[in-house]
Each structure stands twice: as C-alpha cells, then as structure tokens.
Amino acid sequence: MTQTLLGLIASGLILAGTLLCLIGAIGLLRLPDSYSRMHSASKAGSLGAALVLAGVATASSGEMALEALFAVLVLLATAPLAAHAVSRAAHRAGYKPRTGRLGDALAEQQAEDRTPTEGRG
Template identity: 85%
Template sequence: MTQTLLGILASGLILAGALLCLIGAIGLVRLPDCYSRIHSASKAGSLGAALVLVGVAAASSGEMALEAVFAVLVLLATAPLAAHAVSRSAHRAGHKPRTGPLGDALADDKAGRSTPPAGGE
C-alpha cells in the first residue's frame, strides 16, 4: 500500500515537473524579447526540474534523496544567478527590453550617473 502511494506521488511530481518544463519551453518560443524568454526559462525550468528531482527521490524510496536534495539546492541557487547574469549582459550588449509603464530601470540608472563606475564600464 505504501509503495503504491509513493509511486503515485512520484509519478505526479515527475509529470508536474515535466509540464512546467514544457510551459517554460513554450515561453521560450512565444515570448517577445530575450528578457521575457530568460524569465520563462529560469522560473519554469528550475521549478520543473526541482519537481522532477523530488519525484525521482520519491520513486527511489529515499535511496537517492540526498543526491536529489543536493541537486535541487544547486539548481535553485544557480538558476536565478545565471538568468540575472545573462539578462545583464544582454542589456549591456544593447538589447532593449519591451518596456511597460514602469520603463527601463537599468537605462534610467545608467543615464543618471555623473561619474563612471569604479570597475570601468
């Protein structure tokens, strides 16, 4: 009984993770600019992969739980940092975002500087 319930839970987690990864992939194709695409890939992709890893830990009856938890922690720590680095480099390369009513805060920040940054931009 417990093994059947654990199998159903693992299957549900893996399916939910796969669906979130699919939504992220559709977002990569459908969204208008690179910033929206980065957001879609990093949020849906990392959450989907985390759910798949938790499902794998549940499917292995806890034998792979430590490895899966470590992989989830690494994934959740590095995905937002990588997305930020890629979007920052895209902005510096001149890719303009499609802005809404709030505008482009990075361009406003750069235009408002009176001295160059210490690192030499």
C-alpha cells in the same frame, strides 16, 4: 500499500515537473524579447527540474534523496543567478527590452550615473 502511495506521489511530482518545463519551453517560443524568454526558461525550468528530481527521490524510496536534494539546491541557487547575469550582460551590450508603462529602470539608473551633477567637484 506504501509502495503504491509512493509511486503515485512520485508520478504526480514528475508529471507536474514536466508540465512546468513544457510551460517554460512554450514561453521560449511565445514571449516577445530575450529577457522575457530568459525569465521563462530560468523560473519554469528550474522549478520543473526540481519537481522532477523530487519525484525521482520519492520513486527511489529515499535511496537517492540526498543526491536529489543536493541537485535541487544547486539548481535553485545557480539558475536564477545565471539568468540575471546573462540578462544584465545583454542589457549592457545594447539589447533593449520591450518595456511597458513601467519603463526600463536599469537604463534610467545608468543615465543618471552618467550625468554629472552640480555641486560635485
């Protein structure tokens, strides 16, 4: 009974993780610019991989739980940071995002930093 329940939970986690990874992959194909694509890949891919690893830990009846937990922590800590660093480098290199009504706050901040203000000196 316990093995059946663990198998069902593991299967559910792995299925949910692969579906999130699939949604991230579809986002790579469908979203308009590199920033949106990177957001889709980093968020959905990280959470999907974390769920798959949780399913693997569950399927192994806890034998691989510590290794899977460590991998999840490393993945969730590094993937969003890497996506942010690559996005910022792309923005500095001149790749402009498609902006909506909110605008491009980073470009506005950089423009403010470049303009000299009165009273300095």
